[in-house]
Amino acid sequence: MGDGGVRQRKHERIAEELRVQIRTGQLTDGDRLPGENALMEMYGVARMTARQALADLQNEGLAVARKGSGVYVRTFRPVRRFGAQRLSKEVWGAGRSVWDADTSSAPPVVDSLTVTTEPAPEVPARMLTLSTDDRVVVRSRRYSINGEPVQLATAYIPAVLAEGTPIAEENTGPGGVFARLADLGHAPVRFTEEVYARMPTPQESDELRLTTGTPVICVARTAFAAGDRPVEFSEMTLSSTAYVLSYDFQA
Amino acid sequence: MGDGGVRQRKHERIAEELRVQIRTGQLTDGDRLPGENALMEMYGVARMTARQALADLQNEGLAVARKGSGVYVRTFRPVRRFGAQRLSKEVWGAGRSVWDADTSSAPPVVDSLTVTTEPAPEVPARMLTLSTDDRVVVRSRRYSINGEPVQLATAYIPAVLAEGTPIAEENTGPGGVFARLADLGHAPVRFTEEVYARMPTPQESDELRLTTGTPVICVARTAFAAGDRPVEFSEMTLSSTAYVLSYDFQA
């Protein structure tokens, strides 16, 4: 005691100094941080202490490590809007994909797609007011932008509506699933969306090529046709580095 | 070579076995995981290897460490709805706080509050179509549920509207800021909200008492009065363990 202040852990002190350099712009987006060896010498610490400091920054999402190369500054700069207007009738009604509604440059591309028909899993069953004996068409896909995977999505449509229609095919045709539902007289008129955030599972981390310190945003959406009949349920997992969601509503 | 498969890192193997026990329900919410010493003996590994396995689980949000006690399973179970309907006119129009619209039990409580008037920071200035020379009333607060902090929020209201009114006081009276804006003839009629997720800063982590592996959800909301005049801008930082956002909209 008597040392005049709080004892600061060495790795915290190192991390904080690097954090300041990032915050003030001395180090910015692609810049290389001092490596383990450099920090060991600069601060006279052991390897694991230097590593801990760098790990702190990575877990905060401020840095990414590239094996064999170095640790680099990563500033948060999400790219793509994911808004309610993407579901407006004008968009899919006109035979364009909902994604065309997005503002920025390159549109997401479906990168992998599987379509199956199977008994409804518990959550989709509940949201679609089905029993788990009822069957649903399941469309799982991954979206990428410029070769970077950004979203995993799984849509569930009751088999009674979708079986034998283009909805159960790989290619649903212009306007996508919603346009086909409209053709069948089940045009969605209302949506509810639930949104939360969490850390990815190792599998999601892999499929979306996420780096340490990158959470995902989970969106669960239910589409209702006239008479409040639920006709589609989707679960989406978005890379938080790729998306900002936007919503607009009246008082 | 010749070992017949992919080399699996020891800490990954340990983490995966624990993950499976969590996924299958052998270990659930408050359960204590095997500690560092136990894992060292069970797998014949060094302390740092056992630590790495436990750290992996913590960074995924599957476990929390309690110093001097152990590492415990944490399953994701958000508590509180944060939806668009909280902003409907019926809610604040009737002199109740927007939070009353939330469904579940104990309402969030303001736990610390500062009100100042100052030149508009860059982002609020842009959203309120002000210059950074213009002044704004800044209301910063922290909300807690049952003593657990869950949200940080900062609201910005143009000083030309708010100065000398209850909006610049600590206690804004029934219905809050929106009701007072309505009294002044600037009732919000439309809102836009932008939502994204990221890892917390060390300061946020502290103020919201977040454990490792808990992201935050950031919400930036702008309220518009008649004639699309922006009258309030709020930045909110929500603990992802406490909130599910919900939205409802028409095609």
Add this chain to the structure above:
DNA sequence: AAGTGGTCTAGACCACTGC
């Protein structure tokens, strides 16, 4: 007082990157 996780040291070997 015993056990726990948190910090730290001082080594080692590996796979990968980039010149």
Add this chain to the structure above:
DNA sequence: CAGTGGTCTAGACCACTTA
């Protein structure tokens, strides 16, 4: 091939919790 981060070992001391 030199340098990097990733994994791993085998110790040590500390602050904290629990009983």
